[in-house]
Amino acid sequence: xxxxxxxxxxxxxxxxxxxxxxxxxxxxxxxTVAIMIFYGFPVSAANGTNRIxxxxxxxxxxxxxxxxxxxxxxxxxxxGIWTVPGAILGxxxxxxxxxxxxxxxxxIIVIFIAISLFIPNKTDENEKAxxxxxxxVSMFLTGIYGGFIQTGVGLIxxxxxxxxxxxxxxKTNAYKMANTFIFTVPAVVVFAxxxxxxxxxxxxxxxxxxIGAKIGSILAIKKGEKFIKIMMFFxxxxxxxxxxxx
Numbered sequence: 618x619x620x621x622x623x624x625x626x627x628x629x630x631x632x633x634x635x636x637x638x639x640x641x642x643x644x645x646x647x648x649t650v651a652i653m654i655f656y657g658f659p660v661s662a663a664n665g666t667n668r669i670x671x672x673x674x675x676x677x678x679x680x681x682x683x684x685x686x687x688x689x690x691x692x693x694x695x696x697g698i699w700t701v702p703g704a705i706l707g708x709x710x711x712x713x714x715x716x717x718x719x720x721x722x723x724x725i726i727v728i729f730i731a732i733s734l735f736i737p738n739k740t741d742e743n744e745k746a747x748x749x750x751x752x753x754v755s756m757f758l759t760g761i762y763g764g765f766i767q768t769g770v771g772l773i774x775x776x777x778x779x780x781x782x783x784x785x786x787x788k789t790n791a792y793k794m795a796n797t798f799i800f801t802v803p804a805v806v807v808f809a810x811x812x813x814x815x816x817x818x819x820x821x822x823x824x825x826x827x828i829g830a831k832i833g834s835i836l837a838i839k840k841g842e843k844f845i846k847i848m849m850f851f852x853x854x855x856x857x858x859x860x861x862x863x
Contacts, residue, residue, distance in 0.1 A: 625821045627652050632822040636674035636829025639771050640790060640837060646671060647768045649822050658815070661712050664767065665813030668805045670822030671767060674830035675798035681834040682791040696792060697799030699753045703760025704800035708807035711765045722766070752781050756796070763797065764804045770797065790837060794830070 631652055635645030646667055653663035682688045755777045763770040774793040778784045784792065808814055 624652070624656055625817065628818055628821045629825045632670050632674075632825030633829040635670065635822075636677075636826035636831075637833040638829075639671075639674060640678055640794060640830055640833030644769045644772060650768060653815075653818065659813075661808075661811070661813045662815055664711055665805075665808030665811070666815045666819045667822065668767065668801055668808055669814060669819035670826040671797065672801045672805055673823035674826030675794045675801060677827040678794040678830040678834040679791075679798050681831060682794065687787060687791045688795055693792060693795035693799065696756055696796040699756035700760030700763065700796055700800040701803055703757045703762075704764030704804045705807060707761040707764025707766075708804040709764075710761075712808065712811040712813055749781070752777070755781055759796075760800050763800050764807075767801075767804075787837060794834070 628649055631648040635648055638645035649670060650660075650663045650667050653666065654660055658666075679688075679693070683690070759770060759773050759777060762773060771793055774796060775789050778789040778792055779786075782789075782792075805814075
């Protein structure tokens with residue numbers, strides 16, 4: 618099914634923005650999901666289609682961080698071991714969720730995402746936490762959330778990597794992107810088998826997200842987050858209210 622040019626244009630620019638913002642914090646994908654929902658697509662289709670963009674964006678970002686030696690394949694896979702089963706479970710729940718319930722849940726979650734953007738994080742490098750039971754459980758639960766909704770999972774991952782693994786901001790964002798790529802792969806398979814992916818929209822979002830994520834990864838150290846957080850706060854608040862009272 619081919620969508621109209623206006624929709625694809627909106628998805629491209631929102632995907633570009635989402636790919637960039639997700640490198641720094643998270644929650645950017647709410648824009649692409651919201652646009653598809655507002656256009657009348659089932660939430661399962663919007664959720665599933667959006668995962669292709671997430672897959673492309675996180676791959677582009679992960680490749681950049683790996684190439685620059687910010688993260689290691691071993692530690693990235695350590696996080697994926699725990700999130701993959703959770704993501705599969707979350708995706709299975711998502712494809713069978715009632716549209717109205719999904720929108721209300723998403724609206725509430727987005728409000729918390731907006732508020733969490735302003736919660737400060739204090740870090741003290743301690744990567745030994747990668748092997749702790751608490752870290753494993755935290756990542757499994759993160760995987761369930763990521764497979765279920767995806768939107769805002771980056772902020773949850775940042776909390777785990779920064780407060781549990783005690784990583785600095787650069788590594789937190791880098792491992793967050795690598796982890797999201799790993800658990801998004803099985804989630805995409807689940808959505809694909811449930812026919813919840815609109816190919817033309819998915820390709821548009823994927824190309825845009827990859828470009829945005831690439832740019833965001835390159836500028837991760839050079840640019841601050843304050844302006845992005847303020848902008849995202851107002852955008853997420855408006856979308857949350859619209860979704861909740863829709």
